[in-house]
Amino acid sequence: MSQLPGIEGAKQLAAYTAVDKHILPHHKIIGIGSGSTVPYVVERIMQQGTELNKGRTFIPTGFQSKELIIEARLNLGDVDQYLTIDVTIDGADEVDAQLNCIKGGGACHLREKVLAEAAKSFIIVADYRKNGKYLGENFAHGVPIEVVPFAYAKVLQNLRSVLGSPNASLRMAKAKAGPVVTDNANFVIDAPFSRDLIKDPSSLLTKIKLLTGVVEVGLFCNIAQAAYFGNQDGSVTIKRVEGAKVIEESIAAS
Numbered sequence: 620m621s622q623l624p625g626i627e628g629a630k631q632l633a634a635y636t637a638v639d640k641h642i643l644p645h646h647k648i649i650g651i652g653s654g655s656t657v658p659y660v661v662e663r664i665m666q667q668g669t670e671l672n673k674g675r676t677f678i679p680t681g682f683q684s685k686e687l688i689i690e691a692r693l694n695l696g697d698v699d700q701y702l703t704i705d706v707t708i709d710g711a712d713e714v715d716a717q718l719n720c721i722k723g724g725g726a727c728h729l730r731e732k733v734l735a736e737a738a739k740s741f742i743i744v745a746d747y748r749k750n751g752k753y754l755g756e757n758f759a760h761g762v763p764i765e766v767v768p769f770a771y772a773k774v775l776q777n778l779r780s781v782l783g784s785p786n787a788s789l790r791m792a793k794a795k796a797g798p799v800v801t802d803n804a805n806f807v808i809d810a811p812f813s814r815d816l817i818k819d820p821s822s823l824l825t826k827i828k829l830l831t832g833v834v835e836v837g838l839f840c841n842i843a844q845a846a847y848f849g850n851q852d853g854s855v856t857i858k859r860v861e862g863a864k865v866i867e868e869s870i871a872a873s
């Protein structure tokens with residue numbers, strides 16, 4: 620299905636397959652996530668045709684996806700107008716066996732979580748590198764935590780000395796002197812945790828969220844209904860919730 624080589628091909632494959640399965644003609648309000656996989660989601664949605672898309676509204680998770688929606692000439696909305704979204708499709712930095720995710724590599728996880736929770740179905744698209752058994756297995760940068768700027772030093776201290784993340788650090792900008800500033804004018808801390816501390820991500824999420832000054836945590840627990848991973852051989856691995864279980868299946872390369 621994908622004509623692109625390597626990792627880009629894997630991202631495109633995941634995105635195209637997820638759109639084909641989850642963005643159906645009757646879906647009118649659609650959440651668009653952030654990152655480098657999501658442009659392929661928008662590409663595939665556009666391939667569904669102008670006629671279908673003119674009756675739809677697309678809600679972005681941040682500046683990047685807003686630009687994608689505008690450039691594609693799709694109808695733009697916001698989550699304060701549409702409290703219920705039919706489907707949100709987004710990327711992830713890592714997904715575990717239970718479909719818990721680390722998100723926020725692009726510092727958009729506050730809006731991403733609002734749109735994920737507002738959606739009747741929240742679907743992840745990623746390349747094979749993000750498909751793990753437990754969180755922190757491959758993604759070593761840590762859990763992204765959005766904080767209000769004036770509280771960042773205190774949150775850092777608490778993460779290091781109370782919650783057991785000695786290497787927690789303020790995310791610094793690459794082409795600007797100073798910290799990364801989110802779309803909500805906040806800072807981001809990246810907090811790596813040992814396997815022992817992250818093995819119950821819901822409990823860790825609660826502890827981090829209770830620190831005063833924390834706005835949102837990039838741990839998405841029990842929110843995703845399915846994750847699509849494009850593989851190097853052109854196949855797609857799908858993990859999806861069925862009842863109380865997560866089922867894993869594969870679509871062979873076409």
Ligand SMILES: O=C(CO)[C@H](O)[C@H](O)COP(=O)(O)O
Binds near residue numbers: 653710721722728
């Ligand atoms: O959470 C995110 C942004 O905050 C992204 O969805 C995540 O970083 C994955 O991005 P990519 O598709 O580039 O791997």
